[in-house]
Amino acid sequence: MKHLLSALVALTLFISCSSSNDKEENIDYVARNDKEITDYLAKNNLTAQKSESGLYYIIKEPGTGTQPSTTSNVTVAYKGYYTSGTIFDQSSDAGISFGLNQVIKGWTEGIPYFKTGGSGILLIPAHLAYGNYDYRGIPGGSILIFDVKLISVN
Template identity: 40%
Template sequence: MSRLLIVALVALFALPAYGADEKKADEQKTFYAIGQVMARQLAVFDMSKDEIDQVLKGVKDGVESKTPNFDVEPYKAKIQNLALSRRNAQGEKLAAKTKEFVEKAAKEKDAVKTPSGLLYKSLKEGTGASPTATDKVKVNYRGTLVDGKEFDSSYTSGRPVEFGLNQVIKCWTEGLQKMKVGGKAQLICPPDLAYGERGSGLIPANATLVFEVELLDIVK
């Protein structure tokens, strides 16, 4: 986590309540947005309220250059291991919900399960062309775990993304070829079509992923 983000978060707590001044209100919203970005980075730790309080105390003390009452250095090496263990623990909790979620989704109207295991459901039919596996596409998307927790979204970042369909997870390579430009679909991706046993970022190992994808264009 960069020092700039830490300073910004601490500044957020020091700001007064929103006032009538438009510029000040906009600055406060900017700092709040920084806090939201940081929260997404910390989501992998799945923290309790007491743990969040400790993080905020550490941030505040660090920015104010207060000397900790213990040696912090040995604990820096533990951060990645803690992140991995918390992420995997989330995966184990999700496993119990996944079967029920997938079975229910498969029974929904217009849901189609392909031989690979992908569950595809059109939410809005497009009218343009369909991409091939080697095309580059432009999309908006939102990705969640089966408990509804969002792990990635182009809507949150505020801009669509472009990528080659042969450069992404198998679920996307297969699912987007079923779409037409202008369409929107839900893709439910089993682990072997997503990130499998390794997981990725906020995504636990062996996680089933749920995407809502808008196919905006095929990039020539």
């Protein structure tokens, strides 16, 4: 009986330690990302709009052509980087084409703020990008910043 009780205590301790590790992996980055974005904006003397979802965007040039919807196929030239300035991805000047319903939520929401020929910056918190988990070299919880130019709505 004594051994059974000791085993149960050890099992309970093991489960509680295991579940605390799970909680660390499921950090809520919303408030943390929002502060990091507002600090980045202040440090770089930028003024951005914030959507209800938490996406920040800066329209440098609104464009004059067609405005895409969230399901449009578009061609966009972009540079993606972190708040540290480290670039993690970049297209050619010719851009790449894709459906806005096939990309991260921050792009699906953000690109339709521009018309063809428009450009600006999307500051995307983790919950509108890859969430809490690492994705192809992008650490979980990362804020993604994109300089974007909407070349065309296809």
